[in-house]
Amino acid sequence: MDATHAIPAVHYLNATHGLKSWLLTKDHKRIGILYLISISIAFFLGGLFAVGVRLELLTPAGDLLQADTYNKFFTMHGVMMVFFFLIPSVPAVLGNFLLPQMLGAKDVAFPKINLLSWYIFVIGMSFTLFAMVAGGVDTGWTFYTPYSAAASNTNVVPTALGIFIAGFSSILTGLNFLVTIHRMRAPGLTWFRLPLFVWAHYATSLIQVLGTPVVAITILMVFVERAFGFGIFDPTRGGDPVLFQHLFWFYSHPAVYIMILPAMGVISEIISTFSRKTVFGYSFVAFSSLAIAVFGFIVWAHHMFVSGISIYAAMVFSFLSFSVAIPSAVKTFNWTATLYKGAISFETPMLYVYGFMGLFLIGGLTGLFLATLGTDIHLHDTYFVVAHFHYIMVGGAIMGYLGGLHFWWPKMVGRMYNEFLSRLSALLVFVGFNLTFFPQFVLGYLGMPRRYHMYVDEFQVLNVMSSAGASVLGIGYLLPAVYFLWSLKKGAPAGNNPWGASGLEWTNSSPPPTENFHVTPVVTHEPYEYTPHVAREKHVV
């Protein structure tokens, strides 16, 4: 526990004043805050669309929304959540804020490009918001051709352009992080002394720069088909819609690893802090991040098993998809081993970690059902798939993101939030989440298709449970907005290191000075040097 408890007189938030100082900032910490605001708006909008979906699904009949409107709701829910919330979330907010600090650097390698990437993100989001206001899109977030390229009469072009533009934000962030990690580590900070959060973001950045360009060109091909009447995917001229799927999923599968890997990095940081113990099998966890990044690129066609690909290709991709589960399992085992004989506690960030462990496990295991060819024939395009990916994306990625926000919030704003409310919120999120999505596994197994606004009567009970869960989940998500904002004015000063955590980011003040460190740190020790038995004796909080 650090002696310095006061909020410093000058820090990155108040060093300069005025809107211009924020909109023209080159400070990675301020850029992280700018992203926080933008993606929170996206999350809220995506959540509104989800409310529409779950309200409609309270009754078997399609009585609340017309079919076309329902299609627009789930499409826009997916587009907002995937491209404008999940993909940026941890890297753009926490990665931006923390990476230079964890490396002992003053900023990222290219601060101006960092700011540019936020503007690009905002412009992309604006295009997509315009499309929503202008009447929406109904193709599903996956934009399958030929419907998206030819038949749909909704606002495909502006939505697609918005995603295309936002993709460059992702590419530039990844590029910036790669160069920063390679070139700007403090003296003594060798690769194997890096926090696992950094390894996770390195792997994520690899995926961002390798995969995003392919979805970008795919969107461009759909655009030229719609705008100029070209025919790359048009079956009437010999084009192959399945080619679209190959190109789309080449990015969109690795994209899910963009969403989960940073969250896994967060988990490593929190779990070691609140076990007072180094992460078990550090190098295995580090290399598993890289393995997930690489393996993630060779499994994409498991989204296409029933699209008409050859059975031999399906077998190849099924086998490869099983292999990508291995590095994730390695992480889960190592985190569990970290808990074992650690001095574990139950602060809010750690609650999210516990939640993550269980929910990611279920999400990951159910992925295997889908990777298995035979069962996928039955489960494809049912609610089983919906439940699977929500367990990973929400139970995994969002829990990681929220855990990270709660862990580093005191560092970001210099103040603590209300621990009771935050624990309550974590509990509501966990309970609400399971109530929302577990019934969907059953629904999918029983055969309820996804993307339908009506269903047979016998599915209603499970759907009502799911919608009820969604309302609990919604409250759990809204609460942090309340107590985080409250903490800005009324929270207790956090001090440099309220959690007694290791890592360079905890050695400076909370909030940190603009230049992060007054003196460039020199690193001489390994990461996560905790002593659990000492912590148990001292009852260190």
Next chain:
Amino acid sequence: MQQQKEAVTLGMWVFLLTEVLFFGGLFTAYTLYRIWYYDAFAEASKSLDLFWGGLNTAVLIGSSLTMAFAVRSAQTNHRKATVNWLIATMFLGAVFLGVKVIEYADKFEHHHVPGPNFIWESAHEPAAGEAPVEAAHTPRTMSAEQLQRTTQIYFSLYFTMTGLHALHMIVGIGILATITWMASKGRFDEHYYAPVEMSGLYWHFVDIVWIYLFPLLYLVERHV
């Protein structure tokens, strides 16, 4: 300064890596459709004017040479030479684009732009008033009707690939114009020439894309 140069160099190479994957998606589509519709690709490719294609290839390779000279001049602190070689590079880039305008205009004229106005006169059926075309040496497996449809795929790829390439060239010329202005103001010397070098990397990359586009689009089947 050295650390900055290393960072900028790595950054540019990572960016070029993204460009490889960006164009790569188009090359994937090209690969599939060339295999599926070889006859259409062969016929359509033959309709491209090899003179302009060959000239453009030479022009672009020449511009890579002038670009390499420009970087070298910056490295050796020859301000005027740097500016001159950069101007030469931009000039050759402009020539390339001018030729592309000629080629595109020709396509518009012959209704070879895919879409509702597309017309394809197959080699089997010469246009009215033209001399009969000799039958191709390799037997054709696609009917005239199939060719009429699938040559649109070839031309869709042609316009998308060369169009995207041309866009990159325009951006490249814009970047070089900025660098030329900076060089003329004496901003570069043997210790600081990274912007010239990075622009060079980008320019050479655009050249490499064309090195692949040329045989893939113009030389599918030229033998009789």
Next chain:
Amino acid sequence: MSHIAPKSLYVGIFAALMVLTVVTVAVAYLDLGAFNKVVALGIATFKASLVVLYFMHVKYSSRLTKLVVVSSLFFLAILLALTMVDYASRGFTPMPPSLQ
């Protein structure tokens, strides 16, 4: 890259690239069957390598730069190869006559 190449090297590479371009066009007029595309791509790749190694100085660059170049080609190869695994194997099991 502190290495400064002599002008003559660049001129030599330029000459090689021009010659190879002429060769590519000339070979296109020969009927080599399936080998036409092999030769065309092979020459293109050799030309690209000359540009990468000498004009872009990769021959004198760090290992990391070389790794970036190789990685881009590796992942492009994955995109092409695994996509074509699907298309190439579609004909392995013919449709039953009743469905043809």
